[in-house]
Amino acid sequence: MSATATAALAASATVTSLPHAETAPVVRDTRPLRLITCGSVDDGKSTLIGRLLWDTKAVKEDQAASLHRDSGKQNDLGLPDFALLLDGLQAEREQGITIDVAYRYFSTDKRSFIVADTPGHEQYTRNMATGASTADLAVLLVDARAGLLEQTRRHATIASLMGIRQFVLAVNKIDLTGYDRAGFEKIAHDFKELALSLGIRQVTAIPMSALKGENVVYRGTDAMPWYEGPTLVETLELATVRSAQTVGFRLPVQRVSRPGESFRGYQGTVAGGSVKPGDSVAILPSGMIANVTKIVTFDLVRNAAVAGDAITLVLDRQVDVARGDMIVSLESQPQIGLAFDAQIVALQPSGIEPGKRYWLKSGSRRQRVTVQPASQLDLKTGKWHHHAEALPMNAIGKVHLAFDEIAIFDPYEQNRTTGAFILIDPDTNNTVAGGMITARRNDIGGIHENDRRVILSLPADLADQIMASEAFANRRDEVDIRRTTAGRAAELLDDLDN
Amino acid sequence: MPDTRPDVELKNPAPSKPPLDPHLKALENEAIHIFREVAAEFERPVMLYSIGKDSSVLLHLARKAFYPGRVPFPLVHINTGWKFPEMIDFRDETAKRYDLDLIEHRNPRGVAENITPFTHGSALYTDIMKTEALRQALDAGQYDAAFGGARRDEEASRAKERIYSFRTPDHKWDPRNQRPELWNVYNGMIRKGESVRAFPLSNWTEVDIWRYIQAEDIPLVPLYYAKKRKFVERDGMLLWAEDPRFEALPGEQVQEDYIRFRTLGCWPLTGAIRSTASNLEEVIAELEIATVSERQGRAIDRDQAGSMEKKKREGYF
Numbered sequence A: 001m002s003a004t005a006t007a008a009l010a011a012s013a014t015v016t017s018l019p020h021a022e023t024a025p026v027v028r029d030t031r032p033l034r035l036i037t038c039g040s041v042d043d044g045k046s047t048l049i050g051r052l053l054w055d056t057k058a059v060k061e062d063q064a065a066s067l068h069r070d071s072g073k074q075n076d077l078g079l080p081d082f083a084l085l086l087d088g089l090q091a092e093r094e095q096g097i098t099i100d101v102a103y104r105y106f107s108t109d110k111r112s113f114i115v116a117d118t119p120g121h122e123q124y125t126r127n128m129a130t131g132a133s134t135a136d137l138a139v140l141l142v143d144a145r146a147g148l149l150e151q152t153r154r155h156a157t158i159a160s161l162m163g164i165r166q167f168v169l170a171v172n173k174i175d176l177t178g179y180d181r182a183g184f185e186k187i188a189h190d191f192k193e194l195a196l197s198l199g200i201r202q203v204t205a206i207p208m209s210a211l212k213g214e215n216v217v218y219r220g221t222d223a224m225p226w227y228e229g230p231t232l233v234e235t236l237e238l239a240t241v242r243s244a245q246t247v248g249f250r251l252p253v254q255r256v257s258r259p260g261e262s263f264r265g266y267q268g269t270v271a272g273g274s275v276k277p278g279d280s281v282a283i284l285p286s287g288m289i290a291n292v293t294k295i296v297t298f299d300l301v302r303n304a305a306v307a308g309d310a311i312t313l314v315l316d317r318q319v320d321v322a323r324g325d326m327i328v329s330l331e332s333q334p335q336i337g338l339a340f341d342a343q344i345v346a347l348q349p350s351g352i353e354p355g356k357r358y359w360l361k362s363g364s365r366r367q368r369v370t371v372q373p374a375s376q377l378d379l380k381t382g383k384w385h386h387h388a389e390a391l392p393m394n395a396i397g398k399v400h401l402a403f404d405e406i407a408i409f410d411p412y413e414q415n416r417t418t419g420a421f422i423l424i425d426p427d428t429n430n431t432v433a434g435g436m437i438t439a440r441r442n443d444i445g446g447i448h449e450n451d452r453r454v455i456l457s458l459p460a461d462l463a464d465q466i467m468a469s470e471a472f473a474n475r476r477d478e479v480d481i482r483r484t485t486a487g488r489a490a491e492l493l494d495d496l497d498n
Numbered sequence B: 001m002p003d004t005r006p007d008v009e010l011k012n013p014a015p016s017k018p019p020l021d022p023h024l025k026a027l028e029n030e031a032i033h034i035f036r037e038v039a040a041e042f043e044r045p046v047m048l049y050s051i052g053k054d055s056s057v058l059l060h061l062a063r064k065a066f067y068p069g070r071v072p073f074p075l076v077h078i079n080t081g082w083k084f085p086e087m088i089d090f091r092d093e094t095a096k097r098y099d100l101d102l103i104e105h106r107n108p109r110g111v112a113e114n115i116t117p118f119t120h121g122s123a124l125y126t127d128i129m130k131t132e133a134l135r136q137a138l139d140a141g142q143y144d145a146a147f148g149g150a151r152r153d154e155e156a157s158r159a160k161e162r163i164y165s166f167r168t169p170d171h172k173w174d175p176r177n178q179r180p181e182l183w184n185v186y187n188g189m190i191r192k193g194e195s196v197r198a199f200p201l202s203n204w205t206e207v208d209i210w211r212y213i214q215a216e217d218i219p220l221v222p223l224y225y226a227k228k229r230k231f232v233e234r235d236g237m238l239l240w241a242e243d244p245r246f247e248a249l250p251g252e253q254v255q256e257d258y259i260r261f262r263t264l265g266c267w268p269l270t271g272a273i274r275s276t277a278s279n280l281e282e283v284i285a286e287l288e289i290a291t292v293s294e295r296q297g298r299a300i301d302r303d304q305a306g307s308m309e310k311k312k313r314e315g316y317f
């Protein structure tokens, strides 16, 4: 065969990867559900993901073909070794383990799914944290013969720390227990207790055989007539996608659009709440106030935007807004300050050094920060221990963050976008930690002991006018603002006088 | 750069379209977010434009991301000299219609040495006219970020690719040493000479691409649609035979029939399929029929999946 023809065949290999995950154009009424799968080595995670892709017809022909070709090891059902489907990089294939986060895609006619596939080895906490950061739901695998392991607790702890509130416990290899109902129920019960101890209430336990495809996509009624609950896919189809939990509108400004003299728009992705024309908003950190006049998108000038929407916002007055600022609702504002508490996951061999200055990026804002470790989580026991030294790779720690300039956050619990950040090592430019804000620290907060302070109680509209002034904006970071009701203000002032 | 054009008038470019379903909307939002982030963080971004369907989607998203402004970076097209003329026409019309800065680059060494797919073999040709040419173009423009249309579902080795994929000054990619990527917080910090490839379509599947093209009415090169075209069958491939440089081999007979292309590239390396699907609806319908037969093939005999693939490669359907 000529060289050209060989190349042509190679080229045509990509041609034949047909989209065939669905039979008809389906209108999807939700955005994709993002999930993470975790399990210990040999619990059957690769088999399960392979099974999901295979039974939902997400395996492309060329992949299927090479699977059959490469699969020396075929199981007793004559099916290929699904794990081969998943191995991305040559080096990993050779070592036989996966060492990084890979993303897989499949869909049913109800919904589509993005799976973050992370390895089970304990030293890879970093990969799990990475995969979990965007996940709505975690699938935890256990071997039905072994039940819960120390690993299971680790995985559940990391997933809950990263903000996942929906868990599926896949009790796999149930075929090897003779479909033992009592065994399954014991494991399910143990896991629910574990989950509750982490504050997780949404737990579905499913007995399954990934190998035989029972209770994954198809029901396993023949083998397990006693199980009447949902299959894995049914559970996933009904899971809720994580929405922006806060009520407060948040728009981290990515860029300012000035295509002509008369137009100035602030572009970004809504990170919480919603906005409509006429709303009053504050620009942080300056504290300036303005009103929204238009929400512009390519398709139409919209009358509202909600969390997740990529928009361009137009305001009614000339205000100074730059990339990294945040446009927020007046009523419910994020916290601003120079010191915050956070939990972080150390992602690199260099660890996180006490007192070192890092770059912190959150949303579109990047600023200098000093990190002081305070305690470290023992994943074995779930307990925090005092720890003020460097946090090694894969450690999960509580830290104090001290900023040079005003920082703007919501607690991660309330908003997984405006409460999340990464740390970047200025020496290597590498991402060295992922972090979640827990609270603002008040001990520094710009207030010094000898400062003279005045507490004012004003009508909200008057306060807004004052805050919109330049004199105010210039010293915004010296000011502490709490919004409250008239009744509560009266109480507070009474307390002060007494 | 001062903008001297008249003030922006906000008009609705596509007034009558129904809104996107939430699935496509979420993918679109994510892509727009990435476009804006890269454009804001990097000094010299560029978009790699290959004229195909994924590039068309990518460009559409870029226009949406920066509306009402124009696309704030140039597009680079690596021309090998062996592209279908219809692709070049489409490219130039597109650049004009959307007011784009289009840069074409062709490897001068390849041109001087007259490297062709027929004389030098596809591997060497691809290396010089595509890979080396791309490096030259990126170096010449000193671009620190290049948007590409790659998707993670394309093949297994892409499943771990980041959205910001870091490259050393000599454009190397080290899969073992990629930066972790959490939430939608991207690390765009690089040293001089280093760069990133940015992939706004990372989380799209091929089905998503086609559905989005349909929903958004995105123009494509007509080669994706069936038409009577001249071709020969060579080594099981339907090879387009209308270029003046085409030479039939002894015994080859030029035929004319309805064919179309599923992927676009250099015509000597791109096989056509016999098809009468002459518009987007028909193309999608055809893909779906292929799907069904594929599924049946699997259901009847799982071990046939591979030979099905082989038959397709050989051009039986």
Ligand SMILES: Nc1nc2c(ncn2[C@@H]2O[C@H](COP(=O)(O)OP(=O)(O)O)[C@@H](O)[C@H]2O)c(=O)[nH]1
Pocket: A039, A040, A041, A042, A043, A044, A045, A046, A047, A048, A075, A083, A172, A173, A174, A175, A176, A208, A209, A210, A211, A212
């Ligand atoms: N009997 C049985 N074997 C299984 C099941 N799931 C996986 N296995 C087998 O368990 C072994 C480990 O599975 P694998 O998917 O590679 O595990 P991973 O390390 O978690 O990815 C393989 O030999 C699988 O065939 C199951 O449901 N039942």
